[in-house]
Amino acid sequence: MSILSPQALELNRLLKTQSETVYELLSAKGKAIYFPKMGILAQGSAAKGKEINATIGTAYEDDGKPMILPSIASKLLLDTKDAFPYAPSDGLKPLREKWMELTRAKNPTLGKTEISSPVVTCGVTHGLSMVGYLFADPNDQIILSDLYWENYDLVYSNAYGAELKFFNFFKNGLFDIESFGKTILSGPVGKKIILLNFPNNPSGYTPTRSAGKAIIQVLKEAAEAGNKLAVVLDDSYFGLFFEEDTMIESLFAELSQLHQNLLAIKVDGITKEEYAWGFRVGFISFGIKGGSKDLYRALEEKAAGAIRGNISNVAHPSQSLYLSSLKSESHQIEKEHNIAKIKERYLKVREVLASHGEYKNYFEALPFNSGYFMCIQLKDLNADKVWETLLNKYSTGVICYSEQKLFRIAFASTPARQIEKLFNNIYLACQDCSNL
Ligand SMILES: Cc1ncc(COP(=O)(O)O)c(C=O)c1O
Incomplete structure (x- = not known):
């Protein structure tokens, strides 16, 4: 350096x-x-509030408002000053x-x-x-x-x-x-x-x-x-x-x-x-x-x-x-609504895994309790083959980590009503591949 x-x-x-x-x-x-506190930024800030400010790299109208395109501004409910100029x-x-x-x-x-x-x-x-x-x-x-x-x-x-x-x-x-x-x-x-x-x-x-x-x-x-x-x-x-x-x-x-x-x-x-x-x-x-x-x-x-x-x-x-x-009264309630929805999917995954002991012949879940995802560990199967079968024969996509024989399942993005089918499809794809 x-x-x-x-x-x-x-x-x-x-x-x-x-x-x-x-x-x-x-x-x-x-x-x-x-x-950089000296240079452009410092001089720009020193000129703030002066009668003439010819320092700044943002175009302003004669009345001091940002010079904007109304066709962009009309799509926003924000005041133009809160959207168009640079943020620090x-x-x-x-x-x-x-x-x-x-x-x-x-x-x-x-x-x-x-x-x-x-x-x-x-x-x-x-x-x-x-x-x-x-x-x-x-x-x-x-x-x-x-x-x-x-x-x-x-x-x-x-x-x-x-x-x-x-x-x-x-x-x-x-x-x-x-x-x-x-x-x-x-x-x-x-x-x-x-x-x-x-x-x-x-x-x-x-x-x-x-x-x-x-x-x-x-x-x-x-x-x-x-x-x-x-x-x-x-x-x-x-x-x-x-x-x-x-x-x-x-x-x-x-x-x-x-x-x-x-x-x-x-x-x-x-x-x-x-x-x-x-x-x-x-x-x-x-x-x-x-x-x-x-x-x-x-x-x-x-x-x-x-x-x-x-x-x-x-x-x-x-x-x-x-x-x-954050000023909206419903903000926190809206967040809680989404968390509850993702939790419902999480609980559905738990329920499906608990009620299908046969899955253990082919895969088991790694520890999970939070977030968007969970992983299953495949046993003695070619993970890429299972993944391909799952995608092509059962129209189901998951993320495959071939080396570790893991599938990552994004329960946060899967409707609860599809979760049982998702795991069943994985089971069927495993079954298909174990018979090869
Ligand atoms: C663990 C982890 N860190 C960071 C990110 C990226 O977050 P952002 O989209 O805010 O860059 C992701 C997104 O998938 C993630 O899974």
């Missing part, structure tokens, strides 16, 4: 004095990035404040713990990518479960040259805490990046309360041993919990106050939580034990700089639309 800008150096100095851990966790790109690189301030308030409400364990303000990203994928930018150097290992969202390959390996290192997810129908511990605690003490996604894609698993405690204990041990940990929490499916003993708060709540050697990074968004897949609004929040306002401001600025250098800023209409939806 070439010589660092004075603004990056200043942020680094601040981070280093506030938290050696956070500074050490930064990648080379993360150390070099800064949010770190996101709309009221949206960030609201998301922070919601994060605290959904995770009461956070209490008044100081955490960063959420920085707005273009969906969760972009948030994860910005975390890679800030923390992952080429050949850094990222520790995660061996069942994972495949896009992590592109986000972390292709884009930043990081290496994914897996722990075994399940053992005897439970979270394999031994493998998790071994993977994290083995090897030399130093920087470690851990990526946890609960509810998990593809398995639909969220730790039970006791598994959650055990995970936290392992991370605590690793931090106490002197490791510097960046624990990334992909909370895309947060809130879709269907069983009593599931951990219903994000691990972020405890991890952000666990140890000075552990930086918790929560990446979440409105994509699944608010049923707004195409809106592309996500958030990155940081938390570390004893983290100060100055530390978080520096991290937020680094994140905003990375965003500025990648996509400049996130779509303004999406942010405003979601923000205004």
